[in-house]
Amino acid sequence: MKILVTGASGLLGLNLSLRMIETHTIVSVDRSKLFNTPFELVKADLLEPGACSRLIDKVKPDGIIHTAALANIDACESDPESAHLLNAEIPGQLAELCAKRSVRLIHISTDAVFDGTKEDVYTEEDEPNPLGVYAQTKLEGERAVLSANSDAAVVRVNFFGWSLSGTRSLSEFFFNKLSTNQQANGFTDVWFCSMFVGDLAETLVRMLEKGLSGLYHAVGSEAITKYDFGMRIACQFGFDEELIQPISVEESGLKARRSRNLRLSVHKLSTDLGVAIPSVSTGIQKFYTQYTQGYPQKMRSYQQL
Numbered sequence: 001m002k003i004l005v006t007g008a009s010g011l012l013g014l015n016l017s018l019r020m021i022e023t024h025t026i027v028s029v030d031r032s033k034l035f036n037t038p039f040e041l042v043k044a045d046l047l048e049p050g051a052c053s054r055l056i057d058k059v060k061p062d063g064i065i066h067t068a069a070l071a072n073i074d075a076c077e078s079d080p081e082s083a084h085l086l087n088a089e090i091p092g093q094l095a096e097l098c099a100k101r102s103v104r105l106i107h108i109s110t111d112a113v114f115d116g117t118k119e120d121v122y123t124e125e126d127e128p129n130p131l132g133v134y135a136q137t138k139l140e141g142e143r144a145v146l147s148a149n150s151d152a153a154v155v156r157v158n159f160f161g162w163s164l165s166g167t168r169s170l171s172e173f174f175f176n177k178l179s180t181n182q183q184a185n186g187f188t189d190v191w192f193c194s195m196f197v198g199d200l201a202e203t204l205v206r207m208l209e210k211g212l213s214g215l216y217h218a219v220g221s222e223a224i225t226k227y228d229f230g231m232r233i234a235c236q237f238g239f240d241e242e243l244i245q246p247i248s249v250e251e252s253g254l255k256a257r258r259s260r261n262l263r264l265s266v267h268k269l270s271t272d273l274g275v276a277i278p279s280v281s282t283g284i285q286k287f288y289t290q291y292t293q294g295y296p297q298k299m300r301s302y303q304q305l
Contacts, residue, residue, distance in 0.1 A: 092144030116259025196283025
């Protein structure tokens with residue numbers, strides 16, 4: 001299968017492209033950050049008029065996994081117009097183009113569309129209530145995609161792993177702090193279900209192969225607090241666990257509001273794929289194994305200086 005991946009320099013886009021090149025033909029889109037990658041790289045700016053149409057016609061993919069977005073929460077608060085363009089308008093345009101060309105599309109959304117006030121686990125049937133600009137524009141993107149293309153799949157995710165900059169995921173935050181013996185805050189009142197990015201990459205491609213459509217939650221099968229997540233990173237790497245400071249998110253001073261309960265059900269995804277969804281514990285082990293194998297350094301060797 002030939003798969004077009006947008007957002008190739010992002011945490012998900014890069015890991016997905018590197019992981020799937022042995023089993024699929026991967027063509028990835030990047031504006032300027034990457035070079036000399038083991039997968040085919042196309043330089044393009046999706047914001048240019050007609051760029052998406054030209055890209056699909058040039059690559060002629062069997063499927064597209066659209067990971068490109070403005071994902072910095074505080075940046076979205078500061079520039080809502082750019083957030084709307086990247087997170088809502090472009091996905092809708094891409095979905096319409098894919099529908100006309102019979103190209104399968106998986107659009108990446110976020111668990112942050114929920115406000116976190118539900119006491120139980122969120123399912124795909126629950127009504128979202130985004131708290132900030134990022135979450136609101138991602139929800140608008142979901143609706144634009146599903147409205148334009150009934151065959152598309154929208155996938156709400158939360159994931160961790162190694163990134164090009166080394167600073168894009170919560171796992172890297174704890175690693176960077178603890179490996180240099182610095183204290184790190186861990187929220188004891190924020191619950192989430194994160195999935196290792198390599199596991200997510202395989203899950204998304206499996207969805208594409210099966211031709212799944214509609215709305216899905218693709219997160220880890222286990223819910224833990226962000227404090228517990230940090231503790232597990234410390235334990236796996238042998239760092240000093242006492243460096244992790246348990247605090248409330250209310251004490252954090254973060255600019256944008258965060259949801260406290262992002263426990264999402266993966267029952268629908270697991271049932272439709274016919275597989276068990278990986279847990280965060282096995283994901284952290286894989287995150288550690290990549291570190292021992294020099295994966296972060298190899299990844300950064302593809303960065304344009």
